Amino acid sequence: MRRRLIGVVGSSRGTEAQLRLAYEVGQLLAQRGAVLLCGGMTGVMQAAAQGAREAGGLTIGIMPGANAYESPPNEFIEIALFTGMREGRNYLIACASEGLIAIGGGYGTLSEIALGLRMGKPVVLLDSWQFHIAGEPVEVLTAHNAHEAVELLWPRLPHQP
Amino acid sequence: MRRRLIGVVGSSRGTEAQLRLAYEVGQLLAQRGAVLLCGGMTGVMQAAAQGAREAGGLTIGIMPGANAYESPPNEFIEIALFTGMREGRNYLIACASEGLIAIGGGYGTLSEIALGLRMGKPVVLLDSWQFHIAGEPVEVLTAHNAHEAVELLWPRLPHQP
Amino acid sequence: MRRRLIGVVGSSRGTEAQLRLAYEVGQLLAQRGAVLLCGGMTGVMQAAAQGAREAGGLTIGIMPGANAYESPPNEFIEIALFTGMREGRNYLIACASEGLIAIGGGYGTLSEIALGLRMGKPVVLLDSWQFHIAGEPVEVLTAHNAHEAVELLWPRLPHQP
Amino acid sequence: MRRRLIGVVGSSRGTEAQLRLAYEVGQLLAQRGAVLLCGGMTGVMQAAAQGAREAGGLTIGIMPGANAYESPPNEFIEIALFTGMREGRNYLIACASEGLIAIGGGYGTLSEIALGLRMGKPVVLLDSWQFHIAGEPVEVLTAHNAHEAVELLWPRLPHQP
Known part of the structure; x- marks a missing residue:
């Protein structure tokens, strides 16, 4: 049977609090039988993979480089998919994930949130970006802890064909 | 001599005001000898290409589809580069542009802004997204009219090797 | 510990003999602990995944479509990575594989062989393409059965960093 | 009106004879009003762009690197589209070209020929690869000089919508 793929995106640094959130999200996703998809690097990606x-x-890293010398996967990545596509890999993470949880984050994370939303994926934010357009806030699913993030995401995942 | 490539990104719809801004930005870029790079579709992309x-x-559309049936280029696109990569083409626009001007915009535009900033490109916003992280606004170059957008962008473009 | 990723590429149809080869190659790779990477569709890809x-x-399909409606994974794919990049996914298979085994095959397979060789990956052919340039045959590793293919490939795989 | 895009692919080295063929093909394509699409590097790509x-x-280089330091365009490239996708750019060349002419070539060229054929594009070979499968030669359009290559290609190009 095909496995669910959930993307966890976030900064390669991340605060202590964000790393803890990422670890817990990783744990909860594994407990629900989902495969963790992430960028495979440090920070939030590493903490989620560790969890x-x-x-x-099972953890999959969609790596920006073409090999482990260019972009070393963190030690909790079991399957490193080297793409050689750099930030183009952000698109791949968003496309391959059935749903996404974003934690903290820089511009790379922002791009993954935006690409996920653009492709109609459920995206839940945890201590992450807020957006306004024309002065008005844009509503995106927002959670306050790891449990809530997973609870918000789950019913919104697509049924698998 | 190699030509400068400037990306103009924005919504496939866009308000009247945004389309006027896009048209003017397109004009100004052409007057400075730059090639317009855009998503090749309707709305802001079309208005900029028309200008x-x-x-x-010269106008280039980096198209999401693999051919003109899948993603018809607007009539002002002289060179349509079909990628078959869908939203993955947003990455290509950001990567190939030396600088970007974003006008209005949905999530696709947001992804292009974020990818451009992630790759260290100068990005100027016109009636577009605003971002906050941890409650604090993130400063991005913002212009109030087409002239100002181009004036802000120009000195920040990289020197060509 | 990171898992080895071996690509098996081949036609979406494939003769009886090729499907049997693919099945055996899939088995042998699994017995050596490698993860099978393939295009996720029918024919050789399906037989290898079944094996x-x-x-x-573990089996991973790097799918051409953006979801299972566009490109349904075969039933033996445990992890379907939807790329929405069509034939662009051939590049991803070649890039992410540490080594490749090609069985039979049409032009898609030929592209994967060529991309793998271009990127310096070990590639072993089984009942597949032969190439000539300027009238001279180009030597590529060629096996006559599944065992030989895996035996030829294994010592040529890179050491993992 | 939209411009025709014709890809010329070939080795980054190339023999004297191949470089002359590439130069002539470039000339003939320009005389017919087509835009030259190529990989933007040296050898066949440079000779075709010069012609x-x-x-x-007009000449467009679809570059493997993310900027001119990583992959310097040859001096005859007017528009350098940096992709940061390495050999993934071979797919983009094949996808964006309405037809392809391959001259000489290594494995990169072979991948572009195969991707073009896979996507149903007309592909004409000039002093390039020959393929056999199951011992039988596979027929691909083959020309003996630049004029013949362009004459073979032209009637097979798609009508533009």
Whole structure:
């Protein structure tokens, strides 16, 4: 049976609080049987992968470089998919994920949130970006802790064909 | 001599005011000898291409589809580069542009702004997104009219090697 | 620990003999602990995935479409990575694989062989293309059965950093 | 009106004879009003771009690197589209070209030929690869000089919508 793929995106640095959130999100996703998809680097990506692995989950890193010398995967990545496409890999993460959880984040994370929303994926934000257009806030699903993030995401995931 | 490539990104719809801004930006870029790079579709992309063409400029559309049936280029696109990569083409626009001007915009535009900023490109916003992180606004170059947008962008473009 | 990723590429149809080869290659790769990377569709891709799964291995399909309606993964694909990049996904398969085995094949397979060789990956052919340039045959690793293919490939795989 | 895009692919080295063929093909394409699409590097790509430019044509290089430091365009490239996608750019060349002429070539060229054929594009070979499958030669359009290559290609180009 095909496995659910959930993307966790976030900064390669991340604050202590964000790393803790990422770890917990990774754990919860693994406990629900989902595969963790992430950018494979440090910070939020690493903490989420660690959480998933320590809960027995499978972790996939969609890497920007063409090999491990160019973009070394963090030690909790079981499957490193080297793309050689740099930030183009942000599109791949958004496209391959059935839903996304964004934690903290820089501009790379912002691009993944935007691409996910553009493609109609459910995206839940945790201590992350807020957007306004024409002075008005744009509503995006926002959670206050890891549990809430996963609870918000789950019913919005597509049914698998 | 190599030509400068400037990306103009924005919504496939766009308000009257945004389309007028896009038209003017297209004109100004053509007058400075730059090639207009855009998504090749309707709305802001079309208005910018019209402005550029009517000022004698060259226009390139980086199209999401693999051919003109899948993603018909607007009539002001002289060179339609079909990518078959959908939203992955947003990355290509950001990567190939030396600088970007964003006008209005939906999530696709937001992704192009974010990818441009992530790659260190100068990005100028015109009646477009505003971002906050942790409650604090993030400063991005913002202009109030087409002239100001081009004036802000120009000195920040990289020197060509 | 990171898993080895081996690509098996081949036609979406494939003769009886090629499907049997693909099944055996899939089995052998799984027995060696490698993850099977393939295009996720029918024919050689499906037979290889079936072989890998029935030997307890993990299978990843790098899909051309953006979702399962556009490009339905075969039933032996455990992880379907939808790329929305069509034939662009052939590049991704070649880039992400540490080594490739090509079985039979049409032009898509030919492109994957060529991209793999271009990127310096070890590529082993099984009942597949032969190339000449300027009338001279170009030597590519060629095997006569599944065992030989895996035996030829293995010592040529890169050491993981 | 939209311009025709014709891809010329070939080795970054190329023999004297191949460079002369590429130069002539570039000239002929420009004389027919087509835009030359190529990989933007040295060898066949440079000779074709030189021919096109010296006949007054427009030249586009789809570059593998993300900027001119990573992949310097040859001096006859007027529009350098930096993709940062490396060999993934081979797919983009094949996808964006309405037809392709391949001259000489290494594995990169072979991948572009295969991708073009896979996508149903007319592809004409000039002193380039020959393929066999199951011992049988596979027929691909083959020309003996630049004029013949362009004459073979032209009637097979798609009508523009």
